[in-house]
Amino acid sequence: MSVIDVLKERGFIAQMTHEEEIEKLFQNEKVTFYIGFDPTADSLHVGHFLGMMVMAHLQRAGHRPICLIGGGTGTVGDPSGKTDMRKMLTDEQIEHNCNCFKKQMQKFIDFTDDKALMMNNAEWLLKLNYVELLRNVGAHFSVNRMLAAECYKQRMEKGLTFLEFNYMIMQAYDFWELNNRCNCKLQMGGDDQWSNIIAGVELIRRKESKPAYGLTFKLLTTSEGKKMGKTEKGALWLDPEKTSPYDFYQYWRNIDDADVEKCLALLTFLPMDEVRRLGQFKDKEINEAKKVLAYEVTKLIHNEDEALKAKQAAEALFGGAGNLDNVPTIKVAREDIGAKILDILSREKVFASKSEGRRLITQGGLSINDEKVTDIEMVIANELFNDNSLLVKKGKKNYYRIIVES
């Protein structure tokens, strides 16, 4: 079975420019391909995860991925799928973000011995000469066609700046550049990148009279079509400082029944037989599949040790067994004993504000050691601690262990 078949079977692929030729390409040679990542934040998030999985699959099959960090394009901002213009980032921010991306990708993709490359398009884009670019590249783009592109449709109504309009051209230029530099023949990306990818494919075919290909993978959406990876705290980050492994684990543990099989196929390396077997589970049983999903995904993004800890914490909290050592913990000082629980938990950001804390308690949404807190004025008393720790539950499933720092 070819890698492309594997990707198809697992449900990655959305569109391909030349399906048969791409399949042949992967059978006949070691293919260099690239995926671009815009450094809009200082961490990758689940949205990027899918692309990384694709790279990993292809790398395992002996092909060579290029991670292209958009240090240059990031200064412009991709208008695809955005209703509003993106905020512009400063050069320092972009550089910082690029470095963060790099670190995270290295955990996931093997960059030794040039088995994968990491590049930054700032390297060539920032040097471009405007008039030269217009003559070399601009001549190959039809504004009429660009305006008809899906990715600009929304923005045609809302307004699109010339700056953003050029994003497509820059991305096409990237592909051309990589084609020249590293014989990169294929660009991949999320399905929202389709127009941008085609632009590059066509540019290479025109300039070089050489074949170039494009492939998009499906966006990671829930069964309801919403983007996956949104949490109450914002995006689901891959950086443990921004989203703890425990929260990360819990996100997948709590996923919709309908999305379990899809996620197992896309976000883990479990064999498809196993994925299908787990996907068959119904009702209560499907929780077993969710546990596998959560564990596997956490293991990939963080590591086995963190995945295990997250799993243990979850089992201790929800299964009622095991020790609580790995539960998210808040340390308080000795002099906090006697203070109001409301004050301490607001200070520790368990509540967004005191008002929210009050509301929560009034509505019966806060428990300490499994007993509902009914008194807003309740204080943290010594008797509440067993073994120096106390368990707070906010809402249905947010747990915090509080320990006193000695």
Next chain:
RNA sequence: GGAUGGGUUCCCGAGUGGCUAAAGGGAGCAGACUGUAAAUCUGCCGGCUCCGCCUUCGUUGGUUCGAAUCCAACCCCAUCCA
């Protein structure tokens, strides 16, 4: 540069002098039901020293006992014209 319309709380969107912390919807949160799921029902949904007070309706000034609502200037957005 000119004309017109518009900028309201996380998002959409009502509101044209006091009854407005501001309708309605979405998102979110909590409770019930459950399987740490979905659906459904109920409540909440600016902040605080919370039966009271403070801050918010593009910005800054002004009119008024009182302004998101009226006036002025400015900024931004959309559409048409140049």
